[in-house]
Amino acid sequence: xxxxxxxxxxxxxxxxxxxxxxxxxxxxxxxxxxxxxxxxxxxxxxxxxxxxxxxxxxxxxxxxxxxxxxxxxxxxxxxxxxxxxxxxxxxxxxxxxxxxxxxxxxxxxxxxxxxxxxxxxxxxxxxxxxxxxxxxxxxxxxxxxxxxxxxxxxxxxxxxxxxxxxxxxxxxxxxxxxxxxxxxxxxxxxxxxxxxxxxxxxxxxxxxxxxxxxxxxxxxxxxxxxxxxxxxxxxxxxxxxxxxxxxxxxxxxxxxxxxxxxxxxxxxxxxxxxxxxxxxxxxxxxxxxxxxxxxxxxxxxxxxxxxxxxxxxxxxxxxxxxxxxxxxxxxxxxxxxxxxxxxxxxxxxxxxxxxxxxxxxxxxxxxxxxxx
Amino acid sequence: xxxxxxxxxxxxxxxxxxxxxxxxxxxxxxxxxxxxxxxxxxxxxxxxxxxxxxxxxxxxxxxxxxxxxxxxxxxxxxxxxxxxxxxxxxxxxxxxxxxxxxxxxxxxxxxxxxxxxxxxxxxxxxxxxxxxxxxxxxxxxxxxxxxxxxxxxxxxxxxxxxxxxxxxxxxxxxxxxxxxxxxxxxxxxxxxxxxxxxxxxxxxxxxxxxxxxxxxxxxxxxxxxxxxxxxxxxxxxxxxxxxxxxxxxxxxxxxxxxxxxxxxxxxxxxxxxxxxxxxxxxxxxxxxxxxxxxxxxxxxxxxxxxxxxxxxxxxxxxxxxxxxxxx
Numbered sequence: 001x002x003x004x005x006x007x008x009x010x011x012x013x014x015x016x017x018x019x020x021x022x023x024x025x026x027x028x029x030x031x032x033x034x035x036x037x038x039x040x041x042x043x044x045x046x047x048x049x050x051x052x053x054x055x056x057x058x059x060x061x062x063x064x065x066x067x068x069x070x071x072x073x074x075x076x077x078x079x080x081x082x083x084x085x086x087x088x089x090x091x092x093x094x095x096x097x098x099x100x101x102x103x104x105x106x107x108x109x110x111x112x113x114x115x116x117x118x119x120x121x122x123x124x125x126x127x128x129x130x131x132x133x134x135x136x137x138x139x140x141x142x143x144x145x146x147x148x149x150x151x152x153x154x155x156x157x158x159x160x161x162x163x164x165x166x167x168x169x170x171x172x173x174x175x176x177x178x179x180x181x182x183x184x185x186x187x188x189x190x191x192x193x194x195x196x197x198x199x200x201x202x203x204x205x206x207x208x209x210x211x212x213x214x215x216x217x218x219x220x221x222x223x224x225x226x227x228x229x230x231x232x233x234x235x236x237x238x239x240x241x242x243x244x245x246x247x248x249x250x251x252x253x254x255x256x257x258x259x260x261x262x263x264x265x266x267x268x269x270x271x272x273x274x275x276x277x278x279x280x281x282x283x284x285x286x287x288x289x290x291x292x293x294x295x296x297x298x299x300x301x302x303x304x305x306x307x308x309x310x311x312x313x314x315x316x317x318x319x320x321x322x323x324x325x326x327x328x329x330x331x332x333x334x335x336x337x338x339x340x341x342x343x344x345x346x347x348x349x350x351x352x353x354x355x356x357x358x359x360x361x362x363x364x365x366x367x368x369x370x371x372x
Numbered sequence: 373x374x375x376x377x378x379x380x381x382x383x384x385x386x387x388x389x390x391x392x393x394x395x396x397x398x399x400x401x402x403x404x405x406x407x408x409x410x411x412x413x414x415x416x417x418x419x420x421x422x423x424x425x426x427x428x429x430x431x432x433x434x435x436x437x438x439x440x441x442x443x444x445x446x447x448x449x450x451x452x453x454x455x456x457x458x459x460x461x462x463x464x465x466x467x468x469x470x471x472x473x474x475x476x477x478x479x480x481x482x483x484x485x486x487x488x489x490x491x492x493x494x495x496x497x498x499x500x501x502x503x504x505x506x507x508x509x510x511x512x513x514x515x516x517x518x519x520x521x522x523x524x525x526x527x528x529x530x531x532x533x534x535x536x537x538x539x540x541x542x543x544x545x546x547x548x549x550x551x552x553x554x555x556x557x558x559x560x561x562x563x564x565x566x567x568x569x570x571x572x573x574x575x576x577x578x579x580x581x582x583x584x585x586x587x588x589x590x591x592x593x594x595x596x597x598x599x600x601x602x603x604x605x606x607x608x609x610x611x612x613x614x615x616x617x618x619x620x621x622x623x624x625x626x627x628x629x630x631x632x633x634x635x636x637x638x639x640x641x642x643x644x645x646x647x648x649x650x651x652x653x654x655x656x657x658x659x660x661x662x663x664x665x666x667x668x669x670x671x672x673x674x675x676x677x678x679x680x681x682x683x684x685x686x687x688x689x690x691x692x693x694x695x696x697x698x699x
Contacts, residue, residue: 063594064446067439067587071474074584075506100446105504119504126498129491130478131450177586181613182593213694227597230445230546235595237553238438241581250617255672259679270686273693280697333697340690347683354676354683356610361676363618365669368662 056166056221057094059186063227063235065101066184072103073142073174081106086120087138088127091166096221098170099133101140138186140170145265146349149218149342151335157189158197168221176349179258180250186221193217214340253364255357262353266346269339276336286328294325433470434540434557435582438591440476440515441544441555447478448517448546456483457518459528461495461535462542463502463509471540472582475502475509481528488524490531513540519549521558521574529560529572541574555579628653 069085077083083106089098102123104116128134138160141148148171160167168186176183189197192212227235305315444460451458460478464471477498481490499511514532516525525541532539538559545554558574583591628650634640660668 062446063597064439064442066590066594067442070584070586070590071437071439072505074586075474103505119501122497123501126494126501129480129494130447131452132447174586177589180589180617181610182590213698214690225594225597227594228445228449230449231442231594232598233548233553234441234445235591235598237555238441238581238591239595250613251621253672256675259675263679263682266683266686273690277693336697340694343686343690347687350683351680352610354680356614358673358676359611359614361669361672363614368660368665368669 056096059168059221059223060095060097060226061223062099063225063231065098068101069140069172077142083142085140087140088133089137090133090135096166138167138169142172142174145261146345147265149338149345161189186223187218190216190219214337214344217341253360262350269343273339279331283328283331290325433578433580435470435472435580437474437582440473443476444515444544457516459514459516461514462512464512471512473512483524488527511536515542517544517546519545519547526572
């Protein structure tokens with residue numbers, strides 16, 4: 001079982017909003033060194049004012065953040081455990097710039113008195129002293145073979161997006177990255193889904209009204225990576241000094257292991273989905289059976305009443321049908337939406353992977369033919 | 373598959389004047405050791421670190437992760453107005469043969485002509501916070517930007533020697549003297565006439581860069597921003613990545629071919645080790661009967677095609693399901 005630490009709770013939401021207000025006041029007329037970070041108050045102002053459909057069209061990440069996320073997973077994550085952390089940055093027009101991040105400790109049982117909120121507040125206060133952007137703009141999470149569409153993630157992202165309109169969740173896939181290319185994706189909840197979550201009403205009618213399909217739950221935001229000039233200089237230095245990478249994982253032809261695991265996860269989800277469908281079918285059958293019963297009951301009633309009238313007796317009182325026939329509970333639709341979304345993600349990943357591998361195989365074939 | 377460029381670039385060049393000083397300093401701690409360790413180590417270890425023998429526990433190699441350098445450069449860019457340099461703490465682990473630095477954070481400090489103030493409370497707090505995430509990291513030393521060691525550095529170094537046994541001092545030259553950003557590491561050794569007041573000398577250490585595999589891939593990607601005009605790159609799609617990787621291999625192969633031709637034409641003298649590497653390279657290409665290769669290829673392609681078909685089928689199924697349920 002995945003132990004997932006939800007980084008944002010309700011009281012944290014208030015603190016976050018409060019923090020924003022407090023730092024705004026501080027920023028406008030203070031002597032703290034944060035005035036030297038050019039983006040501070042201006043970015044906050046724009047962020048608060050900017051609203052509308054998709055407040056964020058692009059996510060710009062500093063190279064430093066990428067390295068930190070990679071390092072955090074490498075050192076603290078094993079197997080199916082997810083590692084999480086907080087993203088810091090600012091909003092510029094319709095771009096979300098992420099300039100720093102810090103990791104969140106994993107929730108262990110023996111740290112029962114560990115206060116996540118306090119850790120976060122202290123960290124952000126300390127970072128403010130060294131002029132690092134202390135605006136909370138999102139969070140990141142690692143994923144195991146792409147399985148991240150869960151209720152916990154939805155809740156966390158909803159609370160973040162509710163408190164801070166432009167926040168995103170960065171999903172880092174370490175296994176795909178180890179295969180040769182960095183896999184980092186940024187997701188937000190669509191406005192439609194935000195509406196539904198606000199109402200906290202996940203019944204079928206509400207979802208149908210909102211016209212939400214599994215494809216419209218999350219929207220992916222394109223990512224670009226940007227470095228400052230000085231970091232570029234650093235990169236040149238590193239390139240000169242360090243040895244050439246001697247592992248060309250990307251061109252490896254062995255794919256069955258990875259594919260097998262992906263398919264295993266997909267099968268599990270499809271099983272869950274079919275169970276869900278069975279539940280839904282039984283519900284439908286029950287409702288229609290109940291309708292029939294109601295109908296029959298009404299007919300019998302009418303007949304009896306007619307008989308009684310013909311015999312001159314007073315008709316039986318109309319009984320409240322809804323009390324006699326309690327309608328069955330409609331099954332929760334949110335879970336099946338999530339499962340469908342997850343299946344969709346798995347399928348996308350698999351298709352990308354197979355496309356890559358087909359390309360590699362054809363290349364190998366061409367080389368072999370050339371040799372012969 | 374051994375890449376042919378390995379022999380050409382074998383050990384990364386140790387930063388500048390270290391090589392001459394290294395053998396000299398290797399002998400220096402030995403005569404200093406009878407007097408040195410006692411006074412140097414008594415400012416007791418405040419950390420429950422492993423018991424470290426001798427003047428410098430980790431040999432002479434410091435292994436840096438690129439995330440440290442990026443952090444340092446970033447905090448330099450965000451320094452307070454008027455500050456010429458930034459300092460911070462280095463965290464990491466100690467090994468028998470080397471010291472590996474894996475994390476760092478900057479510490480606010482004020483430096484003027486005649487005094488230095490370091491916010492020690494802050495440093496302690498940050499270290500506690502960091503320990504919650506990665507309990508294995510110890511304070512290894514400190515870093516400073518700027519190309520030289522000043523007298524203030526000695527004072528700061530002394531503070532850090534209270535936190536860690538024999539701390540490392542790392543300098544990152546952000547002022548780009550000599551047109552390079554030189555990255556150097558030092559450890560302090562006592563010097564002077566025994567019996568009189570001892571001075572402190574910073575002896576250089578070899579700096580190597582350590583990467584996790586995924587870090588390597590991340591750094592390769594980030595490096596690409598050097599080539600784009602506004603320093604921005606997007607993440608590429610799957611086939612583009614394959615194309616990029618094959619282009620890299622092609623470059624590597626052409627370098628090897630060039631070298632081979634040069635040797636044949638006599639321009640470059642033949643090197644036996646390189647020749648051996650080339651031999652093993654050529655021998656590593658497996659010799660397969662064409663029919664076997666065909667069957668292998670076809671079965672793999674069939675697997676992949678089947679999986680693609682299944683994935684597409686699943687996707688259409690769930691889309692159908694969605695439509696039916698919403699009727």
